[in-house]
Amino acid sequence: MLTHAEYSAQLRRLCDDTLKNSDLITSIRPSLADGEVLFRTALPSSVAKHNLLCNIEFKICYSHVYQEPRLLFRLWRRVPSQDEAIDFLTPWFPSDVVQLLGIQDGFTVSLDALFSNSSHSQETWFSFHPCNTAEIVGDKQDYRDDYLNRWLSMFLFSWLAKS
Amino acid sequence: MDEIRRLVWEGALNVQVTVKSSLLIGDADLRHYTLNLRLPRETYIAIYLRTIIDRLRNYLRTDPDNEDQFVWLECQGVPVYWNYPIGILYDFMTGLNPSDRQRSHCSGELLNVWKLELAQGSQLPPGVIPFGSELQLVRTYWMQQWKQACYVLNGSSKQMMSLSMQDTQKFWDALIARDQNAFRQVASKIIPAKPRSIPICIHQSLPKMQMFQPIVAGHKSDGSRMKLKDLMKEQFSSLFVDDNSLSKVVSNGIELPLTLDLLDVYARFMSLDGYLHLSLCLLSESEYGRAIAR
Numbered sequence: 001m002l003t004h005a006e007y008s009a010q011l012r013r014l015c016d017d018t019l020k021n022s023d024l025i026t027s028i029r030p031s032l033a034d035g036e037v038l039f040r041t042a043l044p045s046s047v048a049k050h051n052l053l054c055n056i057e058f059k060i061c062y063s064h065v066y067q068e069p070r071l072l073f074r075l076w077r078r079v080p081s082q083d084e085a086i087d088f089l090t091p092w093f094p095s096d097v098v099q100l101l102g103i104q105d106g107f108t109v110s111l112d113a114l115f116s117n118s119s120h121s122q123e124t125w126f127s128f129h130p131c132n133t134a135e136i137v138g139d140k141q142d143y144r145d146d147y148l149n150r151w152l153s154m155f156l157f158s159w160l161a162k163s
Numbered sequence: 164m165d166e167i168r169r170l171v172w173e174g175a176l177n178v179q180v181t182v183k184s185s186l187l188i189g190d191a192d193l194r195h196y197t198l199n200l201r202l203p204r205e206t207y208i209a210i211y212l213r214t215i216i217d218r219l220r221n222y223l224r225t226d227p228d229n230e231d232q233f234v235w236l237e238c239q240g241v242p243v244y245w246n247y248p249i250g251i252l253y254d255f256m257t258g259l260n261p262s263d264r265q266r267s268h269c270s271g272e273l274l275n276v277w278k279l280e281l282a283q284g285s286q287l288p289p290g291v292i293p294f295g296s297e298l299q300l301v302r303t304y305w306m307q308q309w310k311q312a313c314y315v316l317n318g319s320s321k322q323m324m325s326l327s328m329q330d331t332q333k334f335w336d337a338l339i340a341r342d343q344n345a346f347r348q349v350a351s352k353i354i355p356a357k358p359r360s361i362p363i364c365i366h367q368s369l370p371k372m373q374m375f376q377p378i379v380a381g382h383k384s385d386g387s388r389m390k391l392k393d394l395m396k397e398q399f400s401s402l403f404v405d406d407n408s409l410s411k412v413v414s415n416g417i418e419l420p421l422t423l424d425l426l427d428v429y430a431r432f433m434s435l436d437g438y439l440h441l442s443l444c445l446l447s448e449s450e451y452g453r454a455i456a457r
Contacts, residue, residue, distance in 0.1 A: 091287065110307055113244060122290030124289065124290055
Protein backbone atom coordinates (compact mmCIF):
# COMPACT_ATOMS: atom_id res chain seq x y z
CA MET A 1 0.00 0.00 0.00
CA LEU A 2 1.35 3.42 -0.97
CA THR A 3 0.12 6.87 -0.09
CA HIS A 4 -0.46 9.15 -3.06
CA ALA A 5 2.55 11.28 -2.07
CA GLU A 6 4.80 8.21 -1.94
CA TYR A 7 3.43 7.03 -5.26
CA SER A 8 4.07 10.40 -6.93
CA ALA A 9 7.66 10.52 -5.71
CA GLN A 10 8.37 6.93 -6.72
CA LEU A 11 6.67 7.36 -10.11
CA ARG A 12 9.17 10.06 -11.04
CA ARG A 13 12.06 7.75 -10.15
CA LEU A 14 10.44 4.88 -12.04
CA CYS A 15 10.22 6.99 -15.21
CA ASP A 16 13.73 8.43 -14.92
CA ASP A 17 15.38 5.16 -14.09
CA THR A 18 13.62 1.81 -14.59
CA LEU A 19 11.46 2.65 -17.59
CA LYS A 20 14.10 4.74 -19.35
CA ASN A 21 16.76 2.06 -18.95
CA SER A 22 14.71 -1.01 -19.79
CA ASP A 23 15.37 -2.70 -23.13
CA LEU A 24 11.73 -3.81 -23.19
CA ILE A 25 10.32 -0.29 -23.18
CA THR A 26 10.21 1.35 -26.59
CA SER A 27 8.69 4.73 -25.70
CA ILE A 28 7.56 6.62 -22.58
CA ARG A 29 5.18 9.53 -22.15
CA PRO A 30 5.04 10.62 -18.51
CA SER A 31 2.26 12.85 -17.25
CA LEU A 32 3.56 13.21 -13.72
CA ALA A 33 1.28 16.10 -12.79
CA ASP A 34 -1.67 13.76 -13.40
CA GLY A 35 0.06 10.85 -11.66
CA GLU A 36 0.11 8.81 -14.86
CA VAL A 37 2.64 7.45 -17.31
CA LEU A 38 1.98 5.91 -20.70
CA PHE A 39 4.51 3.64 -22.35
CA ARG A 40 4.89 1.03 -25.04
CA THR A 41 6.88 -2.17 -25.00
CA ALA A 42 8.19 -4.51 -27.61
CA LEU A 43 5.70 -7.24 -28.46
CA PRO A 44 6.19 -10.35 -26.33
CA SER A 45 7.70 -13.16 -28.39
CA SER A 46 4.73 -15.35 -27.46
CA VAL A 47 2.45 -13.12 -29.54
CA ALA A 48 4.89 -12.27 -32.32
CA LYS A 49 3.34 -15.13 -34.30
CA HIS A 50 -0.01 -13.39 -34.03
CA ASN A 51 0.74 -11.26 -37.02
CA LEU A 52 -2.18 -8.89 -36.64
CA LEU A 53 -1.23 -7.63 -33.15
CA CYS A 54 0.92 -4.57 -33.69
CA ASN A 55 1.06 -2.54 -30.44
CA ILE A 56 0.76 -2.92 -26.69
CA GLU A 57 0.24 0.29 -24.83
CA PHE A 58 0.53 0.47 -21.03
CA LYS A 59 -0.54 2.98 -18.46
CA ILE A 60 0.45 3.27 -14.81
CA CYS A 61 -1.94 5.23 -12.62
CA TYR A 62 -2.97 5.36 -8.96
CA SER A 63 -6.03 3.78 -7.38
CA HIS A 64 -7.25 6.05 -4.58
CA VAL A 65 -9.62 3.32 -3.44
CA TYR A 66 -6.95 0.65 -2.95
CA GLN A 67 -4.09 3.11 -2.42
CA GLU A 68 -2.07 1.06 -4.84
CA PRO A 69 -0.52 1.58 -8.27
CA ARG A 70 -2.57 0.21 -11.11
CA LEU A 71 -1.34 -1.26 -14.40
CA LEU A 72 -3.55 -0.91 -17.46
CA PHE A 73 -2.92 -1.99 -21.02
CA ARG A 74 -4.59 -2.11 -24.39
CA LEU A 75 -3.83 -3.88 -27.61
CA TRP A 76 -3.94 -2.60 -31.16
CA ARG A 77 -4.22 -4.83 -34.18
CA ARG A 78 -3.89 -4.34 -37.90
CA VAL A 79 -6.96 -4.78 -40.04
CA PRO A 80 -5.76 -5.25 -43.61
CA SER A 81 -7.91 -3.66 -46.28
CA GLN A 82 -7.86 -5.48 -49.57
CA ASP A 83 -9.58 -2.63 -51.39
CA GLU A 84 -7.20 0.12 -50.38
CA ALA A 85 -4.09 -2.05 -49.95
CA ILE A 86 -3.36 -0.41 -46.61
CA ASP A 87 -3.78 -1.47 -42.98
CA PHE A 88 -6.13 0.12 -40.50
CA LEU A 89 -5.32 0.08 -36.79
CA THR A 90 -8.01 -0.67 -34.27
CA PRO A 91 -8.14 -1.39 -30.53
CA TRP A 92 -8.46 -5.09 -29.84
CA PHE A 93 -10.22 -6.74 -26.90
CA PRO A 94 -9.58 -10.50 -27.14
CA SER A 95 -11.40 -12.57 -24.53
CA ASP A 96 -8.32 -14.80 -24.04
CA VAL A 97 -5.93 -11.90 -23.44
CA VAL A 98 -4.29 -13.50 -20.38
CA GLN A 99 -3.29 -16.63 -22.32
CA LEU A 100 -2.41 -14.61 -25.41
CA LEU A 101 0.13 -12.48 -23.56
CA GLY A 102 1.36 -15.26 -21.29
CA ILE A 103 0.37 -13.46 -18.08
CA GLN A 104 0.96 -15.67 -15.06
CA ASP A 105 -1.77 -17.13 -12.89
CA GLY A 106 -2.34 -15.14 -9.75
CA PHE A 107 -3.15 -11.88 -11.51
CA THR A 108 -6.75 -10.85 -12.14
CA VAL A 109 -7.07 -9.11 -15.49
CA SER A 110 -10.35 -7.77 -16.85
CA LEU A 111 -11.74 -5.01 -19.00
CA ASP A 112 -12.48 -1.85 -17.11
CA ALA A 113 -13.66 1.67 -17.87
CA LEU A 114 -11.70 4.25 -15.91
CA PHE A 115 -11.86 7.99 -15.68
CA SER A 116 -8.53 9.46 -16.80
CA ASN A 117 -6.95 12.39 -14.97
CA SER A 118 -5.11 13.46 -18.10
CA SER A 119 -7.82 13.14 -20.76
CA HIS A 120 -10.69 13.97 -18.33
CA SER A 121 -12.80 11.30 -19.96
CA GLN A 122 -13.66 7.66 -19.54
CA GLU A 123 -11.25 5.22 -21.21
CA THR A 124 -11.43 1.46 -21.78
CA TRP A 125 -8.42 -0.61 -20.70
CA PHE A 126 -7.54 -4.09 -19.64
CA SER A 127 -6.71 -3.74 -15.97
CA PHE A 128 -4.67 -5.77 -13.51
CA HIS A 129 -6.97 -5.69 -10.53
CA PRO A 130 -5.13 -4.06 -7.62
CA CYS A 131 -6.99 -5.60 -4.68
CA ASN A 132 -4.23 -8.01 -3.57
CA THR A 133 -1.25 -5.94 -4.71
CA ALA A 134 0.36 -5.67 -1.27
CA GLU A 135 0.33 -9.47 -0.88
CA ILE A 136 1.96 -9.93 -4.28
CA VAL A 137 4.58 -7.20 -3.90
CA GLY A 138 5.23 -7.48 -0.17
CA ASP A 139 4.79 -4.33 1.88
CA LYS A 140 7.40 -4.65 4.58
CA GLN A 141 8.74 -1.34 5.77
CA ASP A 142 12.19 -2.20 4.39
CA TYR A 143 10.81 -2.35 0.85
CA ARG A 144 8.68 0.76 1.07
CA ASP A 145 11.03 3.14 -0.74
CA ASP A 146 11.30 0.73 -3.64
CA TYR A 147 7.67 -0.40 -3.67
CA LEU A 148 6.76 0.90 -7.13
CA ASN A 149 9.85 -0.63 -8.71
CA ARG A 150 9.10 -4.01 -7.11
CA TRP A 151 5.49 -3.69 -8.16
CA LEU A 152 6.38 -3.14 -11.83
CA SER A 153 8.81 -6.07 -11.74
CA MET A 154 6.04 -8.33 -10.51
CA PHE A 155 3.11 -7.00 -12.53
CA LEU A 156 4.88 -6.42 -15.85
CA PHE A 157 8.46 -7.64 -16.22
CA SER A 158 7.79 -11.02 -14.58
CA TRP A 159 5.75 -12.13 -17.60
CA LEU A 160 6.85 -9.73 -20.33
CA ALA A 161 10.53 -10.62 -20.01
CA LYS A 162 9.75 -14.34 -20.11
CA SER A 163 7.28 -14.38 -22.95
CA MET B 164 -36.45 1.74 5.08
CA ASP B 165 -37.54 -1.53 3.44
CA GLU B 166 -40.28 0.27 1.56
CA ILE B 167 -37.85 2.78 0.07
CA ARG B 168 -35.46 -0.04 -0.86
CA ARG B 169 -38.32 -1.86 -2.56
CA LEU B 170 -39.34 1.24 -4.50
CA VAL B 171 -35.74 1.83 -5.59
CA TRP B 172 -35.33 -1.81 -6.68
CA GLU B 173 -38.63 -1.76 -8.59
CA GLY B 174 -38.05 1.63 -10.24
CA ALA B 175 -38.25 1.41 -14.03
CA LEU B 176 -37.68 3.52 -17.13
CA ASN B 177 -39.45 3.71 -20.46
CA VAL B 178 -36.80 3.31 -23.12
CA GLN B 179 -37.23 3.57 -26.87
CA VAL B 180 -34.47 2.09 -29.02
CA THR B 181 -34.22 2.85 -32.72
CA VAL B 182 -31.42 2.20 -35.19
CA LYS B 183 -29.13 4.89 -36.60
CA SER B 184 -30.46 5.60 -40.09
CA SER B 185 -27.05 5.01 -41.72
CA LEU B 186 -27.13 1.40 -40.47
CA LEU B 187 -30.57 0.50 -41.79
CA ILE B 188 -31.31 -1.51 -44.88
CA GLY B 189 -32.94 0.69 -47.51
CA ASP B 190 -36.66 0.06 -47.18
CA ALA B 191 -37.01 -0.51 -43.44
CA ASP B 192 -40.19 0.85 -41.94
CA LEU B 193 -39.79 2.95 -38.75
CA ARG B 194 -42.38 0.82 -36.95
CA HIS B 195 -40.22 -2.25 -37.39
CA TYR B 196 -36.94 -0.92 -36.12
CA THR B 197 -38.33 0.81 -33.06
CA LEU B 198 -38.44 -1.04 -29.75
CA ASN B 199 -40.31 0.27 -26.74
CA LEU B 200 -39.08 -1.25 -23.51
CA ARG B 201 -39.66 -0.86 -19.80
CA LEU B 202 -36.35 -1.56 -18.09
CA PRO B 203 -35.48 -1.66 -14.38
CA ARG B 204 -33.45 1.35 -13.28
CA GLU B 205 -31.28 -0.94 -11.16
CA THR B 206 -29.62 -3.00 -13.85
CA TYR B 207 -27.07 -2.75 -16.65
CA ILE B 208 -28.48 -2.04 -20.10
CA ALA B 209 -25.89 -4.46 -21.50
CA ILE B 210 -27.88 -7.31 -19.97
CA TYR B 211 -30.66 -6.52 -22.46
CA LEU B 212 -28.50 -5.56 -25.43
CA ARG B 213 -28.54 -9.09 -26.89
CA THR B 214 -32.36 -9.06 -26.88
CA ILE B 215 -32.39 -5.61 -28.47
CA ILE B 216 -29.96 -6.72 -31.21
CA ASP B 217 -31.90 -9.90 -31.91
CA ARG B 218 -35.13 -7.95 -32.36
CA LEU B 219 -33.50 -5.44 -34.73
CA ARG B 220 -30.99 -7.55 -36.65
CA ASN B 221 -33.23 -8.02 -39.70
CA TYR B 222 -33.13 -4.28 -40.35
CA LEU B 223 -29.37 -3.81 -40.07
CA ARG B 224 -27.09 -3.52 -43.11
CA THR B 225 -24.24 -5.37 -41.38
CA ASP B 226 -24.32 -8.54 -39.32
CA PRO B 227 -24.02 -7.40 -35.68
CA ASP B 228 -22.29 -10.71 -34.82
CA ASN B 229 -19.45 -10.04 -37.25
CA GLU B 230 -16.32 -10.19 -35.09
CA ASP B 231 -14.93 -7.01 -36.65
CA GLN B 232 -18.03 -5.06 -35.64
CA PHE B 233 -18.93 -3.44 -32.33
CA VAL B 234 -22.41 -2.55 -31.18
CA TRP B 235 -23.28 0.13 -28.66
CA LEU B 236 -26.08 2.56 -27.74
CA GLU B 237 -26.13 6.32 -28.08
CA CYS B 238 -28.23 9.12 -26.60
CA GLN B 239 -28.31 12.10 -28.98
CA GLY B 240 -25.01 11.05 -30.50
CA VAL B 241 -23.30 10.50 -27.12
CA PRO B 242 -22.25 6.92 -26.36
CA VAL B 243 -24.03 5.30 -23.42
CA TYR B 244 -21.51 3.74 -21.01
CA TRP B 245 -23.26 0.52 -20.05
CA ASN B 246 -20.99 0.03 -17.03
CA TYR B 247 -23.27 2.18 -14.85
CA PRO B 248 -26.84 1.32 -13.79
CA ILE B 249 -29.42 2.42 -16.38
CA GLY B 250 -31.21 4.66 -13.90
CA ILE B 251 -28.17 6.78 -13.15
CA LEU B 252 -27.30 6.95 -16.87
CA TYR B 253 -30.75 8.37 -17.54
CA ASP B 254 -30.53 10.83 -14.65
CA PHE B 255 -27.21 12.36 -15.58
CA MET B 256 -27.27 12.03 -19.37
CA THR B 257 -30.61 13.84 -19.53
CA GLY B 258 -29.65 16.22 -16.69
CA LEU B 259 -32.85 15.11 -14.99
CA ASN B 260 -34.36 17.75 -12.70
CA PRO B 261 -37.18 15.93 -10.84
CA SER B 262 -39.23 19.11 -10.35
CA ASP B 263 -39.27 19.75 -14.12
CA ARG B 264 -40.51 16.23 -14.68
CA GLN B 265 -43.36 16.76 -12.21
CA ARG B 266 -44.35 19.96 -13.99
CA SER B 267 -44.43 18.25 -17.38
CA HIS B 268 -46.65 15.51 -15.94
CA CYS B 269 -49.02 18.09 -14.48
CA SER B 270 -49.34 19.83 -17.83
CA GLY B 271 -50.62 16.59 -19.34
CA GLU B 272 -47.62 15.90 -21.53
CA LEU B 273 -46.68 12.48 -22.73
CA LEU B 274 -44.96 9.69 -20.90
CA ASN B 275 -41.26 10.14 -20.16
CA VAL B 276 -39.40 8.04 -22.70
CA TRP B 277 -35.63 7.87 -22.96
CA LYS B 278 -34.76 7.69 -26.65
CA LEU B 279 -31.66 5.74 -27.56
CA GLU B 280 -30.14 4.69 -30.86
CA LEU B 281 -28.40 1.44 -31.66
CA ALA B 282 -25.05 2.15 -33.26
CA GLN B 283 -22.58 -0.18 -34.93
CA GLY B 284 -19.09 0.16 -36.36
CA SER B 285 -15.59 -1.21 -36.60
CA GLN B 286 -14.34 1.16 -33.86
CA LEU B 287 -15.92 1.58 -30.46
CA PRO B 288 -16.28 5.09 -29.05
CA PRO B 289 -13.62 5.72 -26.38
CA GLY B 290 -14.66 4.61 -22.91
CA VAL B 291 -17.24 2.04 -23.99
CA ILE B 292 -16.45 -1.49 -22.85
CA PRO B 293 -17.00 -3.86 -25.78
CA PHE B 294 -20.03 -6.04 -25.37
CA GLY B 295 -19.63 -9.66 -26.44
CA SER B 296 -22.27 -12.20 -27.23
CA GLU B 297 -22.34 -13.53 -23.66
CA LEU B 298 -23.09 -11.94 -20.34
CA GLN B 299 -19.83 -13.19 -18.81
CA LEU B 300 -18.08 -9.88 -19.46
CA VAL B 301 -20.89 -7.96 -17.74
CA ARG B 302 -20.77 -10.34 -14.80
CA THR B 303 -17.00 -10.04 -14.47
CA TYR B 304 -17.20 -6.25 -14.55
CA TRP B 305 -20.00 -6.24 -11.95
CA MET B 306 -18.00 -8.57 -9.66
CA GLN B 307 -14.98 -6.27 -9.86
CA GLN B 308 -17.18 -3.31 -8.92
CA TRP B 309 -18.47 -5.20 -5.89
CA LYS B 310 -14.93 -6.15 -4.93
CA GLN B 311 -14.00 -2.49 -5.02
CA ALA B 312 -17.12 -1.45 -3.08
CA CYS B 313 -16.31 -4.16 -0.52
CA TYR B 314 -12.79 -2.75 -0.12
CA VAL B 315 -14.17 0.75 0.48
CA LEU B 316 -16.74 -0.53 3.00
CA ASN B 317 -14.47 -2.91 4.92
CA GLY B 318 -10.88 -1.95 4.14
CA SER B 319 -10.51 -5.36 2.50
CA SER B 320 -12.11 -7.34 -0.34
CA LYS B 321 -12.16 -10.52 1.75
CA GLN B 322 -15.91 -10.47 2.43
CA MET B 323 -16.49 -10.51 -1.31
CA MET B 324 -13.69 -12.95 -2.14
CA SER B 325 -14.84 -15.42 0.50
CA LEU B 326 -18.42 -15.70 -0.76
CA SER B 327 -19.18 -19.31 -1.61
CA MET B 328 -19.68 -20.21 -5.26
CA GLN B 329 -23.36 -20.75 -4.51
CA ASP B 330 -23.69 -17.29 -2.99
CA THR B 331 -21.82 -15.68 -5.88
CA GLN B 332 -24.12 -17.41 -8.37
CA LYS B 333 -27.19 -16.54 -6.28
CA PHE B 334 -26.07 -12.88 -6.21
CA TRP B 335 -25.82 -12.68 -10.02
CA ASP B 336 -28.99 -14.71 -10.59
CA ALA B 337 -30.87 -12.36 -8.25
CA LEU B 338 -29.81 -9.41 -10.39
CA ILE B 339 -30.93 -11.12 -13.60
CA ALA B 340 -34.18 -12.50 -12.11
CA ARG B 341 -34.91 -9.22 -10.25
CA ASP B 342 -35.15 -11.03 -6.91
CA GLN B 343 -34.56 -8.32 -4.32
CA ASN B 344 -34.68 -10.58 -1.28
CA ALA B 345 -32.00 -12.91 -2.62
CA PHE B 346 -29.91 -9.93 -3.69
CA ARG B 347 -30.08 -8.31 -0.24
CA GLN B 348 -29.29 -11.60 1.49
CA VAL B 349 -25.96 -11.88 -0.28
CA ALA B 350 -25.24 -8.13 -0.17
CA SER B 351 -25.69 -8.21 3.61
CA LYS B 352 -22.67 -10.55 3.84
CA ILE B 353 -20.53 -7.83 2.25
CA ILE B 354 -21.94 -4.64 3.74
CA PRO B 355 -20.94 -4.21 7.40
CA ALA B 356 -23.14 -2.63 10.06
CA LYS B 357 -20.56 0.14 10.50
CA PRO B 358 -18.84 0.79 7.16
CA ARG B 359 -15.30 2.14 7.24
CA SER B 360 -16.09 4.35 4.22
CA ILE B 361 -18.98 4.68 1.79
CA PRO B 362 -18.60 3.72 -1.90
CA ILE B 363 -19.92 6.71 -3.83
CA CYS B 364 -19.96 7.70 -7.52
CA ILE B 365 -21.00 11.26 -8.31
CA HIS B 366 -21.92 11.91 -11.94
CA GLN B 367 -21.94 15.38 -13.44
CA SER B 368 -23.07 16.09 -17.00
CA LEU B 369 -22.43 19.84 -17.15
CA PRO B 370 -20.23 21.62 -18.11
CA LYS B 371 -18.98 18.22 -19.27
CA MET B 372 -19.57 14.59 -18.38
CA GLN B 373 -17.43 13.70 -15.40
CA MET B 374 -17.42 11.09 -12.67
CA PHE B 375 -16.01 11.42 -9.16
CA GLN B 376 -15.35 8.66 -6.64
CA PRO B 377 -14.53 10.41 -3.37
CA ILE B 378 -13.45 8.37 -0.37
CA VAL B 379 -16.01 9.38 2.25
CA ALA B 380 -16.30 8.21 5.84
CA GLY B 381 -19.73 8.00 7.42
CA HIS B 382 -18.60 10.14 10.34
CA LYS B 383 -16.77 13.45 10.56
CA SER B 384 -13.64 13.96 12.66
CA ASP B 385 -15.77 15.27 15.56
CA GLY B 386 -17.74 12.00 15.59
CA SER B 387 -20.95 13.45 14.14
CA ARG B 388 -22.54 11.72 11.18
CA MET B 389 -21.73 12.96 7.71
CA LYS B 390 -24.61 14.65 5.90
CA LEU B 391 -25.12 14.81 2.15
CA LYS B 392 -24.49 18.56 2.25
CA ASP B 393 -21.12 18.01 3.98
CA LEU B 394 -20.02 15.79 1.11
CA MET B 395 -21.27 18.20 -1.54
CA LYS B 396 -19.66 21.24 0.06
CA GLU B 397 -16.40 19.34 0.31
CA GLN B 398 -16.44 18.14 -3.30
CA PHE B 399 -18.25 20.96 -5.13
CA SER B 400 -17.71 24.08 -3.05
CA SER B 401 -18.70 26.45 -5.88
CA LEU B 402 -22.09 24.73 -6.39
CA PHE B 403 -23.04 24.18 -2.76
CA VAL B 404 -22.51 27.39 -0.82
CA ASP B 405 -24.18 27.48 2.60
CA ASP B 406 -27.94 27.40 1.94
CA ASN B 407 -27.67 28.70 -1.63
CA SER B 408 -27.07 25.56 -3.64
CA LEU B 409 -26.90 25.99 -7.39
CA SER B 410 -27.30 22.31 -8.00
CA LYS B 411 -29.43 19.38 -6.83
CA VAL B 412 -28.47 15.87 -5.90
CA VAL B 413 -30.55 13.19 -7.63
CA SER B 414 -30.61 9.46 -7.09
CA ASN B 415 -33.01 7.08 -8.82
CA GLY B 416 -34.86 10.03 -10.27
CA ILE B 417 -35.52 11.54 -6.84
CA GLU B 418 -34.15 14.81 -5.49
CA LEU B 419 -32.39 14.08 -2.20
CA PRO B 420 -32.60 16.64 0.61
CA LEU B 421 -29.09 17.76 1.49
CA THR B 422 -29.80 17.37 5.19
CA LEU B 423 -29.97 13.57 4.87
CA ASP B 424 -27.50 11.43 6.72
CA LEU B 425 -25.05 9.92 4.20
CA LEU B 426 -25.05 6.44 5.75
CA ASP B 427 -28.87 6.41 5.64
CA VAL B 428 -28.82 7.50 1.99
CA TYR B 429 -26.40 4.65 1.24
CA ALA B 430 -28.58 2.10 3.03
CA ARG B 431 -31.65 3.15 1.05
CA PHE B 432 -30.28 4.02 -2.39
CA MET B 433 -27.28 1.70 -2.76
CA SER B 434 -27.14 0.43 -6.30
CA LEU B 435 -26.68 -2.99 -7.89
CA ASP B 436 -22.88 -2.65 -7.85
CA GLY B 437 -22.56 -1.74 -4.17
CA TYR B 438 -22.07 1.95 -4.95
CA LEU B 439 -24.28 4.90 -4.15
CA HIS B 440 -24.66 6.67 -7.51
CA LEU B 441 -25.56 10.34 -7.33
CA SER B 442 -26.28 12.69 -10.22
CA LEU B 443 -25.84 16.46 -10.04
CA CYS B 444 -28.32 18.59 -11.92
CA LEU B 445 -28.36 22.35 -12.22
CA LEU B 446 -31.33 24.29 -10.86
CA SER B 447 -33.96 25.36 -13.39
CA GLU B 448 -34.13 29.06 -14.28
CA SER B 449 -36.94 29.78 -11.82
CA GLU B 450 -35.27 27.77 -9.06
CA TYR B 451 -32.03 29.65 -9.72
CA GLY B 452 -33.90 32.98 -9.47
CA ARG B 453 -35.35 31.99 -6.11
CA ALA B 454 -31.97 30.81 -4.86
CA ILE B 455 -30.34 34.12 -5.81
CA ALA B 456 -33.17 36.10 -4.20
CA ARG B 457 -32.54 34.30 -0.91
